[in-house]
Amino acid sequence: MKHIKLWMAVLLCAIILPEAQAQQTYWSRVEKRESTLGVSDVYQKFExxxxxxxxxxxxxxxxxxxxxxxxxxxxxxxxxxxxxxxxxxxxxxxxxxxxxxxxxxxxxxxxxxxxxxxxxxxxxxxxxxxxxxxxxxxxxxxxxxxxxxxxxxxxxxxxxxxxxxxxxxxxxxxxxxxxxxxxxxxxxxxxxxxxxxxxxxxxxxxxxxxxxxxxxxxxxxxxxxxxxxxxxxxxxxxxxxxxxxxxxxxxxxxxxxxxxxxxxxxxxxxxxxxxxxxxxxxxxxxxxxxxxxLVLSEGIKNIQETLVQEELPVAVGVPGYVLPQDIKGQLFIQYKNEIASLMVEPKGALEVKPDGKAPSGSLRYVVQGKKWGRARLTITYTDGVQQTVNYKVIKPESEVIRDFGHFLTTEQWFDDPNDPFGRNPSPITYDYEKKEQVTKDGRAWISGLSDEGGAGSWLAAIMKQLVQPDREEIAKLQHFVDETLWGNIQYNEGPNKYGVKKSVFYYAPDSLPKGTYDEKINYNTWAAWDHKHANDPGRSYNYPHVAAAYWTMYRLARYHQGLVDNHSWEWYLENAYQTSVAMVEKAPYYAQFGQMEGSVFLLILKDLQNEGLTKEATDLENRMKERAEHWRALDYPFGSEMPWDSTGQEEVYMWSDYFGFDRKAFITLNAILAYMPTMPHWGYNGNARRYWDFLYGGKAGETSRVERQIHHYGSSLNAIPVLNQFRKKPDDLYLLRVGYGGLLGGISNITQDGFGPAAFHSYPSTLKIDGISGDYGSGFYGYAVNTSSYLVKDEHLGWLAFGGNLAQKGDVVEMEITTAAKSRVFIAPKNLWMTLDAGTFKKVSYNLVTGEVMATLNNKTEHTPVAYLRVDGTVTLPYKMVRGAYEIELGKKEIQIKL
Structure with missing residues (x-):
């Protein structure tokens, strides 16, 4: 029946499109006829x-x-x-x-x-x-x-x-x-x-x-x-x-x-x-x-060109306008008149130095963040025109992520052995304004470790370990896995085994002790699920969080030593696989849509393949292909429970790309670019549109409203397909600018002490972070699996570094890696993509004459004595291949690898 419906949809499109074209021709002829009905008295028309x-x-x-x-x-x-x-x-x-x-x-x-x-x-x-x-x-x-x-x-x-x-x-x-x-x-x-x-x-x-x-x-x-x-x-x-x-x-x-x-x-x-x-x-x-x-630009990617034609000042920031303090960013300015002055507010927040001109003639400046927080650069030109560029200065990425992990496993660590809902232990939703954990909320999922708004904190805590593993934090999270996730958030036995509950918290005042619920909270809404509804495994959006948790723990157990000891890597990978299958089997209705974090299923599939688990890999691939075939038959396959959404595109693109459904991947990418702009403003650069999740994932109260959210989780999730596409088309700098804006936007709202909020409020009456952690974890997943460095040469701007600092010595261009993970590097001129399952890059260099790439790996650590390097490109290295990666013994000193 499903296939019949799909063919009917395709057939209907085949009928409607030619008919629509014919109608346009018909109406154009009608419009040319003389108007006699008197409508011209109502309207004036001009061309x-x-x-x-x-x-x-x-x-x-x-x-x-x-x-x-x-x-x-x-x-x-x-x-x-x-x-x-x-x-x-x-x-x-x-x-x-x-x-x-x-x-x-x-x-x-x-x-x-x-x-x-x-x-x-x-x-x-x-x-x-x-x-x-x-x-x-x-x-x-x-x-x-x-x-x-x-x-x-x-x-x-x-x-x-x-x-x-x-x-x-x-x-x-x-x-x-x-x-x-x-x-x-x-x-x-x-x-x-x-x-x-x-x-x-x-x-x-x-x-x-x-x-x-x-x-x-x-x-x-x-x-x-x-x-x-x-x-x-x-x-x-x-x-x-x-x-x-x-x-x-x-x-x-x-x-x-x-x-x-x-x-x-x-x-x-x-x-x-x-x-x-x-x-x-x-x-x-x-x-x-x-x-x-009102001016038309030929397309979205032509906007900058149109601005230049219309003689507006144009500013382009690299890597964008979220500036880690250890990054020497670049700002390129193009305008018909010269610059009269530059002013930074607050004073000293940015250091801006001239650095000659780009190949296109644009003025080039080095911009470095000095003081944490928002900063504004005002450029005044000799004709009196003023331009402002809004930056957000953050700590170096490694410090941001370190503080984030610490906050999640201390301030947000819920440890109450008498909790009637079985949430102990876990990273739980946190109210930053009240400086307290949110253990009670009228929306069951917020305090129920579920959906995006409640699962966000524990998901973020585990994904943080993928970027920057910490033995003490992982020890706590192992208790979370054994005592809370496996058997409470997720069924571990019976007919619903591997099914994920809608919520651990529920509203049942007649069956729980007095005082369990806050009398000041209104529980008389649809969002206060009772026990039966909370236990329902039919909500597919909960499954990627759980699958991502198991997958991350698998990677830690498989590629590091002594970080994970409660289960084997086999157990974790098996649970990741079974959770992926359970989503399709136990939540089939919502599983027809692309899931936020749905790209994790592709990551799980690749690791099943790397491990030689052919039966499981084939099963998962077939199930996902059936979903992708469904999307392939739709004109715009990124629906959700919402009439329009901006989070299904991540998974739809990734599977369409994987299965070779190139047209559908192209359609999906274009839709992403329609709601994810690049412009000289940290809040909007790479900011994927979302405007209702302050209702569902934000703090209850006056800021719970329909409002454009600044760097909600959609920014870093949508950066996944955009940067993936850039690596396919490395001459398209627009994609890199948009994708990297979303990537760094994903960590831009983390506070100085490490709290990760749901998003930043865009209303000029507010302009601050939301009060609770909410659904931020989904966004951090996007950062964790996508954080990477890019060395690029653009014909107009010259050599550029995203996720690193540039230095050129004669014929060699070098990029020092500054990301927190330091595990992924793309060399655009060579179309070379290098990733580390374990180990870290210190720097990479590219010889302009010979084309040789040199990668420098950092020395070994207690838990990472061996590096596992994957290379996409025509490269052969003199190292043993293990599960598709080069196994490289690390030493007390750095290792240089010539590619």
Missing amino acids: TPDFRLKLVRASQTVAALNPVKEPYFDFTPGDRLEIRDKDSLYHLGDINLRIKEANDEWKKYSTAYHRATVTPLSTSGNILAAADLANTLPSDIPVSVKRYYELDNDKLVIRFEITNKSGAPIEIGALGIPMIFNNILEGKSLVETHAQNVFFDPYMGKDAGYLEVKRLSGRGPALLVLPKENMAFEAYRPLLDDPTPKSIVFEGFHEWMVYSKAYADNEWKGVEQWNEPTSIVLKPRESKNFSFK
């Missing part, structure tokens, strides 16, 4: 070289924005115009203001609050439409606002002219332009959303700032909203007063803020903003124009 623009005649707000070459795609939510034709619902073309007269209070004004027919103004030359907006603004507003739609060098421009009509100076403390594009996914299938909807990402870079608007499919031209006149991108405010309901199918709308001081004085008081909040004073009768232009 520019790039767009078909449709305005609501009464309000002159945008009703549709269609690319000329694709007239049936609308960047705006025009398909819901008849629903959204009410007061307070924002549209592109609206404006929000906060104004202060003399010593008065800030007063707010908006063209969206009370709709009324605006007064058209005469047009000529390049002006397409114009209106005085007085009718839709309160009568007491001290300014006049006129709006123009016009062409400038064939680019569509929206301009607001604001005039102080009073006899005294006024201060504009907030000026925001709502950016209303079609990100409402409600009621649509995955196919429809990828065809019709967009996501958009802000670069709050002042005069160099912009908004990029991309289709969910990642295909087709991207829309860029660029500053033209007095349109600095200072802040990005959520429009919480728009009544369009926010949910898992609608992230909400935001506005581009030119000035934000009025909010910084009030709602955002005490919160460090991305840019310094400013205002402007208009003299009596003084006018000022604020305008932005």
Whole structure:
């Protein structure tokens, strides 16, 4: 039956696509006929070289924005115009203001609050439409606002002219332009959303700032909203007063803020903003124009090229904008005018030194983080244009991971032998604001060591050992495996053996002692599972956590000495395999979707193959291929229990790539790039979109809301396929920049003392980490299995190091490895991928003349006397092969290996 359904889906696509093309041709002929119904009285239509623009005649707000070459795609939510034709619902073309007269209070004004027919103004030359907006603004507003739609060098421009009509100076403390594009996914299938909807990402870079608007499919031209006149991108405010309901199918709308001081004085008081909040004073009768232009970029990867063409300053950071303190980062700046000054805030947070020019002519700077925390670099050019680049300075990666592991196995270590739920011992969810463990929560999984929000802490503690093994921490985790994981979180006998429970914690007040539950917590919701529901093994998303734990312990037992002694490596690998199989057998419904951390099943398969366990490997491969065949038959195979999601793509890509389903892997990668941008801002660079998990994995209370999350676990999980694809196409630097942004973004929010939070809050009223650890463990899995170093030569920027420091001595380029694991290195010019199952790299070098690669391994340690090196590439080494890896005896000194 399953195969019949798949063939029906394929057949349906084969029927629909040609029919859709025929309908487009039909409608294009219809559109050319004379209009007789009177709709022209409702709308005004204009055509520019790039767009078909449709305005609501009464309000002159945008009703549709269609690319000329694709007239049936609308960047705006025009398909819901008849629903959204009410007061307070924002549209592109609206404006929000906060104004202060003399010593008065800030007063707010908006063209969206009370709709009324605006007064058209005469047009000529390049002006397409114009209106005085007085009718839709309160009568007491001290300014006049006129709006123009016009062409400038064939680019569509929206301009607001604001005039102080009073006899005294006024201060504009907030000026925001709502950016209303079609990100409402409600009621649509995955196919429809990828065809019709967009996501958009802000670069709050002042005069160099912009908004990029991309289709969910990642295909087709991207829309860029660029500053033209007095349109600095200072802040990005959520429009919480728009009544369009926010949910898992609608992230909400935001506005581009030119000035934000009025909010910084009030709602955002005490919160460090991305840019310094400013205002402007208009003299009596003084006018000022604020305008932005709408520009199409050929594709997502062409955005930087388009910015250069439009003469915006462009900054490119390597390895990105999350800077470990031992990294000498590079910053490349390209602009038509020279730099007048550089300013760092807080003072001394960054050291910025000029370093000549790149091959393309871009100015090159060495940037090194000196003080932990957020830092802002302000670049002022000789023409007065200002650009800001936001960095996050962190400790050296090895220190970050060391502190993280210590925090998890001390502060988060739950040790209560009388716990009625059997959670003892375990790393458990932690409230960083209260400095206490979360043992009770209305969401069963948060305190139940389950799902992402509760399993996150113990998963992270175990994955940390893959990066940086610690004997004392592993000893504790062995107790967790024997006393909590095997037999409590996971069934170890009976018909559900290897099945994983939905939660260890449950709500059953009648069967447990009084005081077990907190009376202040509301347990009267769907999330407070009873014992029966908590024991249900049918939720597939719990299985990868358990499988990853066993797999990591297998690697520690197999490739190191004396780290693991409670079970053999065979036991751990067998349990990893059986858990993978159990997911498909015991949780078949959700197993049809890609799983977060689902790439672990591929890692388990490869180790089964390396161990010669042919029966188990063949069984697992067949089961996973059936899932991949299902995804292959779907147009967009990354659904989940949510209508749209950004976490199934990791596993869908990896299996599609493994089985040679290249087209499906390509489609999946494009979708990832649509919601994972690269831009000069640590919070958004490589940040995979997620906006509902503060509800399910974050702290309960006022910050439990629908909100764009900064470096939620999706960032580092999606970096797995992006970096995998880069190693296939090492000339595509865009992929490396995006992937590495997500990789380092995955550890950017860890605090100085080692606490790993669910994510960072993007609302300008908050801008801080979430209060609990929540679902961060899934993100750390992505970092742990993907942390790596890359030596690259780019034709425009020259030699680059991601995960290391560069030095060039004559014909030899050397990269000192700075990652915490120091176990994976890619030499792009040789397409050479080297990984260590045990042992660590100190440095690698590349001879430009001979092409020779030299890898230096660190000396042996107590638990790692032997290194196991895997090499993807045409290389033969004089060492014994063991399970597909070269076995290399380490000594008291470093070892050099010539490749």
